[in-house]
Amino acid sequence: MEEATPANQPHTQIEIKPQSEEAPPPISPSLGNNHPESINQPEGRFPFFKSRYRQRSSDTWLISIFVILHLLAFITTMLFNYFSLGSALFQPLSENPLLGPSASTLEKVGALQRADLAQNHRTWRLFVCPWLHAGVIHFAINISCIIFVGIHLERDYGPLRIGIIYLLSAFFGSLVCSLFVRNSPVVTSSDALFGLLGAMLSGIIRNWKVYTNKVLHTLLLVPAYVYIQLTLYFTDPCCGSLQCAALAVVFIVFAINFLLGLLPYIDNFANIGAFMSGFLLGFVFLFTPQIRQLSKNKAGLFEYSVKSSINLKQKLKPDRPILRSVSLLLFIILLVGCLEAVFRGIDINHYCGWCTFIDCIPSKRWNCNDRTNACEIMTSNSDLTLTCLRNGNFRVLPSTNISQARITDLCSMIC
Numbered sequence: 001m002e003e004a005t006p007a008n009q010p011h012t013q014i015e016i017k018p019q020s021e022e023a024p025p026p027i028s029p030s031l032g033n034n035h036p037e038s039i040n041q042p043e044g045r046f047p048f049f050k051s052r053y054r055q056r057s058s059d060t061w062l063i064s065i066f067v068i069l070h071l072l073a074f075i076t077t078m079l080f081n082y083f084s085l086g087s088a089l090f091q092p093l094s095e096n097p098l099l100g101p102s103a104s105t106l107e108k109v110g111a112l113q114r115a116d117l118a119q120n121h122r123t124w125r126l127f128v129c130p131w132l133h134a135g136v137i138h139f140a141i142n143i144s145c146i147i148f149v150g151i152h153l154e155r156d157y158g159p160l161r162i163g164i165i166y167l168l169s170a171f172f173g174s175l176v177c178s179l180f181v182r183n184s185p186v187v188t189s190s191d192a193l194f195g196l197l198g199a200m201l202s203g204i205i206r207n208w209k210v211y212t213n214k215v216l217h218t219l220l221l222v223p224a225y226v227y228i229q230l231t232l233y234f235t236d237p238c239c240g241s242l243q244c245a246a247l248a249v250v251f252i253v254f255a256i257n258f259l260l261g262l263l264p265y266i267d268n269f270a271n272i273g274a275f276m277s278g279f280l281l282g283f284v285f286l287f288t289p290q291i292r293q294l295s296k297n298k299a300g301l302f303e304y305s306v307k308s309s310i311n312l313k314q315k316l317k318p319d320r321p322i323l324r325s326v327s328l329l330l331f332i333i334l335l336v337g338c339l340e341a342v343f344r345g346i347d348i349n350h351y352c353g354w355c356t357f358i359d360c361i362p363s364k365r366w367n368c369n370d371r372t373n374a375c376e377i378m379t380s381n382s383d384l385t386l387t388c389l390r391n392g393n394f395r396v397l398p399s400t401n402i403s404q405a406r407i408t409d410l411c412s413m414i415c
Helices: 057-085 103-109 114-118 125-131 136-157 159-180 191-206 219-234 241-260 268-285 309-315 321-344 353-359 404-414
Strands: 044-047 303-306 375-379 384-388 394-397
Touching: 057 103, 057 125, 057 136, 057 159, 103 404, 125 159, 136 159, 136 191, 136 241, 159 191, 159 268, 159 321, 191 241, 191 268, 241 268, 268 321, 268 353, 375 404, 384 404, 394 404
Parallel strands: none
Antiparallel strands: 044 303, 375 384, 384 394
């Protein structure tokens, strides 16, 4: 048998590509994170603020319910103001610069003031006050920020944890407010938003290394983007643009709502207390975000860089029970201390004279005084004249059919 020569042998050319150039296998949606084929998944992204990936409508049901409750409470307040005063739906800007109801209306629907807590012991106002707004401007800004912040936190951490933080921060803010409140009615609907902001700050610190850089494509955050670029030039370059962007968003939303709290009928002490509460509760509850599989090429506003479930676990900090325990202990101590102070009727304004300027800045356009100013009332056939006994200012009203609550409102304005 003749031996085959190399020229007569068939030969096949096999091209071996480097492993780095090999295209990754497709990902099946049915594969879980523990499936062997999911280890080499292409890079996915986990959003912090906004993402265009597919979400179930049930992911944001809790914040939606809270927004509906705020809306119903605001409509009820405005209707009560209209029917009780028998005048326009909104009070003049000189009386309420937030385009809202009168002080007497806010008092009747559940706003906080010193006399109701210290003398009448109406503790139910601590639970009603966080749902009330001082006016249309306050309602629009507060609800917009709650939707912006709350929906994305609920998507990332689930409704249970965000609901607990929301309600506890709202109640804790009302407790802090009751320690500083005077005899002018105030509402604390912004404190839940500040609780979410504090929790967001905790989540940013807790998951600091999980962010990846993305272009800010939301008009609302253009000031945040400018802030980021300036920060990158003048600060330590180890702070990534997205970490700074997330902090900038928290700072901008905090600043806007804090400045709004310098107007009458909004309590800034409740906002500060709720922010502290949310910050501590964020370390307690927001230790692991919920990971979802995202659609390809659907970039979010702030996103986590997730190459695989193993890489994600390496980036996420391990659970720290000591940090969670200390944060929970501090929150319980503050909560118990505030409850004890409220039951004792402590008024911190007696020890801090300048604290009132944190809550309301005096101006010629509105009044920050208490509603305890006395007025002399003179009646005639068709007119009623109010004269402030403190400064001599007076006001003539065309009708004598005015309730005592309304007289108190007008007396507070002229004094």
